[in-house]
Amino acid sequence: MDIQLKRGLLDVCVLAAIKNEASYGYKIIKDLKPYIELSESTLYTILKRLETANLLTVSTAEHGGRLRKYYHITNDGLKRIEDFKNEWQEILSIYQFVSKEDITDD
Amino acid sequence: MTKVNFLFELRDKLSGLSKEDIEERLNFYSEMIEDRMEEGLSEEDAVAAIGTTDEIAKQTIAETSFTKIAKEKLKVKKSHNTWEIVLLALGFPIWASLLVAAVAVILSLYASLWAVIISLWAVFAAFIGCAVGGIISGIIFALNSNTLTAIAMLAAALVCAGLSIFTFFGCKLATKGILLLTKKVIIAIKRFFIKKGEAK
Numbered sequence: 001m002d003i004q005l006k007r008g009l010l011d012v013c014v015l016a017a018i019k020n021e022a023s024y025g026y027k028i029i030k031d032l033k034p035y036i037e038l039s040e041s042t043l044y045t046i047l048k049r050l051e052t053a054n055l056l057t058v059s060t061a062e063h064g065g066r067l068r069k070y071y072h073i074t075n076d077g078l079k080r081i082e083d084f085k086n087e088w089q090e091i092l093s094i095y096q097f098v099s100k101e102d103i104t105d106d
Numbered sequence: 107m108t109k110v111n112f113l114f115e116l117r118d119k120l121s122g123l124s125k126e127d128i129e130e131r132l133n134f135y136s137e138m139i140e141d142r143m144e145e146g147l148s149e150e151d152a153v154a155a156i157g158t159t160d161e162i163a164k165q166t167i168a169e170t171s172f173t174k175i176a177k178e179k180l181k182v183k184k185s186h187n188t189w190e191i192v193l194l195a196l197g198f199p200i201w202a203s204l205l206v207a208a209v210a211v212i213l214s215l216y217a218s219l220w221a222v223i224i225s226l227w228a229v230f231a232a233f234i235g236c237a238v239g240g241i242i243s244g245i246i247f248a249l250n251s252n253t254l255t256a257i258a259m260l261a262a263a264l265v266c267a268g269l270s271i272f273t274f275f276g277c278k279l280a281t282k283g284i285l286l287l288t289k290k291v292i293i294a295i296k297r298f299f300i301k302k303g304e305a306k
Contacts, residue, residue: 024137024141025134025137025138025141026137026138026141026142027141029138039157039165040134040135040138040156040157040162041157041161041162041165041166042165044131044134045169064144066137066140067133067137068137068141069133069134069137
């Protein structure tokens with residue numbers, strides 16, 4: 001897959017994983033596993049990038065006698081997901097157009 | 107491998123990045139291992155699930171920008187003591203010219219590699235030119251009823267066209283090879299800087 005496209009997809013996947021409630025690293029990986037295989041180092045890079053872009057914020061909370069980082073989505077993050085959905089609506093209609101050409105050719 | 111060993115190894119392989127950056131990354135991996143253990147995995151398995159420290163270090167270095175590494179390198183340099191700085195300043199005419207010469211040599215080697223590539227493409231272009239020229243002159247000879255010359259010209263044009271196809275694939279392969287080599291060298295240079303940071 002095209003690297004730029006994959007990067008965009010991964011960003012939105014991670015945002016979607018924290019959309020409804022704040023989540024932590026391992027849970028994000030587990031939640032995304034059925035859809036996309038994510039390594040720890042890749043996730044780290046994505047989280048860092050999203051944090052820098054103000055699409056999520058980080059908080060630290062105690063859990064079982066140790067600290068754990070939780071990731072919260074921001075309004076910008078929510079907007080990013082909406083933008084993504086709208087963009088893909090367009091891509092989907094283009095996809096349907098391209099696929100239709102295939103069928104009439106056969 | 108135990109968690110402590112894993113983190114120790116990783117710290118060693120990431121040295122060259124900034125202190126805060128390393129700390130943050132180690133905390134992240136430590137949390138990941140602990141969350142896995144909490145789920146019932148043994149320490150050994152939890153560490154194995156994260157991947158090897160070599161893989162992580164390699165990916166991290168590839169993702170970290172040159173400027174970030176260079177900045178860290180400069181920070182390390184600040185810890186030189188006074189007489190080292192004096193020596194550096196006094197030796198400037200010598201080491202600066204040596205450095206410039208070294209960089210120039212490396213650049214010229216790199217440029218000559220590309221010169222080879224460009225000349226390969228020139229050969230390709232020449233074959234195409236011969237093929238086109240051969241066909242045109244073949245037609246002209248044919249029109250002037252020089253049949254034998256026309257056939258010879260057209261045959262030569264076909265040979266050139268065939269050769270041009272061969273050279274095209276060769277050129278493409280060589281260009282790809284050089285680009286790959288460039289990428290590898292850049293990663294190697296980053297690694298070299300990081301190794302140097304380690305030694306301090």
